[in-house]
Amino acid sequence: MKNIKQFYSLIVLFSLFTLSCRQITKSVDETFHPNDSLAKKYNKENHFGTNGEYTGTTKTSTTTSVQRRQEKTIVINGDTIKTPEMELKAKEMFHDIELLKQKNDPSAANEIQKRVKEFLKEMKMPQGGLKNIDTEKSVVKAKKGILSAAALEKAEDQLKKLPQYQSKEILLYQSIHFYEDGSINLMLQHPVNPKYIDAYEYRDGAWSAPKPVLATDIERRTFPLSGMHFADAHRLLQLYNAKAAQVEGAKPTSDAYITIWDKGMRWAPRTINGTRERYDIQFNNNGTLKSFRQE
Structure with a gap:
């Protein structure tokens, strides 16, 4: 059972929380009621039934000197957990998820996430996988690229x-920065x-309120907005990356900026x-x- 942590933390969480509400429905079905050969192979190797029940043989313990019975157990993070208890908790979670899926409501995704986290906590399983998924989402979002010419x-x-x-x-004043996450910083x-000089940030389709900054050589470091166009940043990056592709080992870029002097x-x-x-x-x-x- 050393792979139990991977089975629940990686397969369940990744499937549940990286998809839309409709995709979550499909993922839950495929994860806990597998119908493909890969999932069946995993379940067979790790002694899981189609409803999440544990079917393998584990170590046994006796209850009394009069009546002896076998009791399946597993050890997770140093804690001994009875597999019948895990099966019961898992079935309860499946039932709750099915009810949430039937709501056909966008909020169901958050409720499913909360329900699975409760299950992991009860079973003393690590929940760090959620942070990793959030980080992955952030990384993907950050690399979506500079704004289109129309958006600029x-x-x-x-x-x-x-x-x-x-x-x-x-x-x-001084500079303008166009970043790969679609934001723009300028003064x-x-x-x-x-x-006086004020700093502004453009993010998610809106400009921020002005923030005062210390400034020097204002007269020499200013340039009229009418003398340039934001959309030119998009054209510049296309030209730059086209040239970079011709140079061995050169890397493309998603950032552009202007300096003023x-x-x-x-x-x-x-x-x-x-x-x-x-x-x-x-x-x-x-x-x-x-x-x-x-050069």
Whole structure:
């Protein structure tokens, strides 16, 4: 029974919590009532029946000197658990999950998750698998890539419509960062007091409230928003990655940013590093390729 932890923690949890509510229904059925050869093979090797009952032979213990009976047990994390008790608890969990599935409600997914966690706690099984799954989801989400050209245009348009900048010129300060998770970070000169700078973040389709930041050389480090377009970041990344694909060992990128100095702007990244060669790459203000040469 040394694989019991993998069976419940990995197969059950991964199937239940990484799928949609409808997929959860299918996953529960396939996990606990397997009909494919792989699942049947696993159950046969680990002595599980089609309803989760344990069918193998385990160590025995006597109850009294008069009446002797066999009692199946397993040891999980140093705790001895009676398999009949586990079977009963598992069947109760299956029953509860079936009822939740019949609700046909998006909230059922969270209730199923809660119910399985209760089962794991009762059986003294580790619940760390949930954290790992959440982490995997975060990683996948972070790598979805920079916003599309249309989404970048929308973000720029929303920035221009901020109430505090109505009928005012928007001046970018120092830098703009376009990240692979779709967020944008930038700083703007204050709409009323030109000696102040505020930071803004664009995430999930909306701009944050302004946050004051310390700033120096404001006059030299500002550039008008009207002189560039956010959508150009998308074009730039396509060009950069196309060139990187031609260089041995070079890696593509999903981040782009702008630096501002002496009232001018420059796109980055500006280098492509391979295993044998290094290239300098420059872009025009509109994100088109300006130059590409080996260093």
